Amino acid sequence: MKRIKIDEILAGNRLDAFVADQLTERSRSLSEFLIENGYVKVNGYRVKKGYTLIKGDVVELEFDEEDLLKVYPDETVKFDVVLKKDDYIIVNKPEGIKTHPILPFEKGTLLNGIVHKFPSAGNLYAKRYEGGLLHRLDNDTSGLILCALKQNSFRRLKNIFKSGSIKKHYYAVVNGILKKGGALSARIISPYKGSYRVFVDPNTEDPEYVTLFEPIKSGKRYTLLDIELIGGKMHQIRAHLSFFGFPILGDRLYNRDRSFNGRMMLHAYRLTLPGEFDAKTDIPEEFLKVLE
Structure with missing residues (x-):
């Protein structure tokens, strides 16, 4: 355990900011976790992350940073x-x-x-x-x-x-019947750092992030696609297909259809580095069952 007595220079700091400064990575989110879970005390007591330190306070850091990482x-x-x-x-x-x-x-x-x-x-x-x-x-x-x-x-x-030398292929089951393949390259936008979802700008192309798709098999309501992912932004396949009007079945974020209660039908089935490896898996059984 490390004990730090607060002097006139350190006084006035928020506790979460002070603890973050003690960490190698200076991570505020990690600091907040430690405070909220009792790994940090002030004068022997748990306090809130927004507590303002005063001269004479003793901050107790009850963790080993190496163990945290x-x-x-x-x-x-x-x-x-x-x-x-x-x-x-x-x-x-x-x-x-x-x-x-x-x-x-x-x-x-x-x-x-x-x-x-x-x-x-x-x-x-x-x-x-x-x-x-x-x-x-x-x-x-x-x-x-x-x-x-x-x-x-x-x-x-x-x-x-x-x-970009490693090729990434996916299987996806989408709402709707697709007869032919295509390429989706509309720009993907994250509205702010840490956003849980992304949006598509229909007026801007981004050739570094392209979703190539080809239909394999269709049922009455759904289509199984073979997808090659070029680039790889957060939720790229999910956002592109939803914008195109064929959202992934079971996608609770980008698909408004709530009639299907199963898993999200997206599976990364192949990784290829030419001359070194070509790893594959089969189509998941549940992907084929929903097409019956």
Whole structure:
């Protein structure tokens, strides 16, 4: 535990701002978490994050910062390893779980499960709690994720991802009957940092972020699509298809149709790096059942 006595220079600061300044990453959100969960006390008592420090206060930091940044193993998280190399793996994420933690000590995410089987994956990161993950999927999206196991591989694959050389393909079931394929490249806008959804600007094209789609099979009300994702902005496929008038079945954010109560019908089925790997999974059974 670290104890800091507040002098005349530190007096007047909000507690959350003061605690954030004690952290290596100077993260206000992490500071708020620590205060709200009792890891920070003032004069032996829990206080609110907006408390104004006064001269003579003693702030007690009851945590080890190294422990805060760890990704903890969780053997209860089940997933399949589709491809395993010495320095990276490709795994199949189940739908309904997060890709990685967002809070200290959090478990139950895909990365917690990966770290249980491959501990080194938790020690590689460019961002907090992301370990060796090279990309991520939405909670309700299933499918393939690439994860590095060694630092040099992490750097190499990160650069390859940025170059666009790794091809990403998805299956999606959408509302409506589509007869032919196409390309969607309308610009995607996030209204503010941390926004939980994005919007599409119909008047502006963005060639760096394109959603290519091709119908595979149709039922009475729905169509199964094969999609190639170019770029990869947050909710790119979901927002593009919704804007086009064919939202993804089960998408509670971009699809207004509430008659379907199942999972979101989006699955990342293929990752390809020419000359190195071509990992695939089958079409999920529930995708085919809804077309019957």
